[in-house]
Amino acid sequence: MLTVANLGCERDERVLFDHLSFSVANGMLLQIQGANGSGKTTLLRILAGLNSDYTGEVLWRGQNCRQTRQEYQQALFYLGHAPAINRTLTPLQNLRWFCGLQGFSDDAAIHAALQQLGLAGYADIPCHQMSAGQQRRVSLARLSLSAAPLWIMDEPFTALDKQGVAELEARVDAHVTSGGAVILTTHHALQTRHLLTVVNLDALRTESA
Numbered sequence: 698m699l700t701v702a703n704l705g706c707e708r709d710e711r712v713l714f715d716h717l718s719f720s721v722a723n724g725m726l727l728q729i730q731g732a733n734g735s736g737k738t739t740l741l742r743i744l745a746g747l748n749s750d751y752t753g754e755v756l757w758r759g760q761n762c763r764q765t766r767q768e769y770q771q772a773l774f775y776l777g778h779a780p781a782i783n784r785t786l787t788p789l790q791n792l793r794w795f796c797g798l799q800g801f802s803d804d805a806a807i808h809a810a811l812q813q814l815g816l817a818g819y820a821d822i823p824c825h826q827m828s829a830g831q832q833r834r835v836s837l838a839r840l841s842l843s844a845a846p847l848w849i850m851d852e853p854f855t856a857l858d859k860q861g862v863a864e865l866e867a868r869v870d871a872h873v874t875s876g877g878a879v880i881l882t883t884h885h886a887l888q889t890r891h892l893l894t895v896v897n898l899d900a901l902r903t904e905s906a
Contacts, residue, residue, distance in 0.1 A: 698723055698878050699744070699847060704753035706739055713739055717753070719896055723846070723876045726869065726891045728883065731898035737882045738778070738851055740898070744880060745775040745849050774845040776853050780836040784825040788816060788835045791824065795839050803842075810841035814864070829856040840868060848872060850881040863888075 698721050705715040713736030721727055729737050742748040744755060746762060746769060755762045757769045782791045792807045811820055814834040824832055833856045840848070848869075854862050866888050869879050873891050887893060 698725075698758065699880075700754075700756040700759070701744070702754045702756065704740075704743070704751060704755065706736065706743065706748075706751045708736070708739065714898055714901055717896075717898075717901060721847070721878050721880060723878060724873055724891075725878045725894060726873050726889060727878075727880045727894045727896060728887065729880065729896050729898065730882075735898040737898060741775075741849055741851050741880065741882065742777075745773060746770055747775070772845055773847040773849055774840065774843045776836065776839075776848070776850040778851055778855065780829075780832045782824050782832060782835050784832070785823060787821050787823055788827075788838070789820040791835060792838060792842060796842055799843065806842060807838070810838040811835075813841060814838050815861075830858060830861060833857060834861065837865065837868075840872075846877045848877065848879045848881075850879065852882055852884070854883055854885045 700720045702718050704717040706713045717740075719727070729740055731737050739748060743751050746766060749763070757765060757772065762769045783794075786794075788811055789804070789807060792810065793802065793804070796802055796807065808820060811817060814837060816831065816834055816838070819827065819831065824835060827835070837853070853865060857865060862885065869881075870890050873879055
């Protein structure tokens with residue numbers, strides 16, 4: 698599905714990683730590990746096509762992502778540190794905008810996604826009036842509205858309570874079981890039924906030293 702070949706990146710004249718290679722297949726769960734500042738978020742942003750300042754190649758189904766950007770963007774779902782919502786809009790308005798980017802409109806599906814995440818009755822409340830955890834749930838509702846086979850998530854469990862963490866873990870498991878792939882960073886001890894593949898940026902840097 699995704700191949701990373703000899704990837705390298707510097708920031709502020711400091712090498713974050715170099716000669717980094719790995720592949721992600723259907724039905725695979727991969728965790729990027731490393732200390733704060735090791736380049737985890739930078740790596741995920743490169744994989745999501747949001748950072749083009751790197752050497753090496755990122756290939757989607759054998760094609761360079763720089764050359765097939767539109768196709769690749771349609772095939773992935775990216776969740777960053779921020780909830781990626783407009784706080785002045787309601788959950789319904791935010792998710793209508795997201796669905797519009799996917800090329801469809803389905804308020805029934807939006808309400809179902811919100812209900813699934815415990816946000817029934819919050820559809821028309823401005824997001825700035827909601828807690829950080831509720832805002833995160835609005836952002837996570839996009840998972841139910843996306844058909845992307847590849848999920849790239851940076852600390853997705855941030856601001857979630859115990860129940861929310863368990864629900865997201867179950868959702869990740871279900872996506873992998875159905876043949877999707879997930880790349881994530883997390884400080885949370887991930888509970889999963891699937892084999893967890895780990896890329897440790899700290900270990901990579903030690904080996905290169």
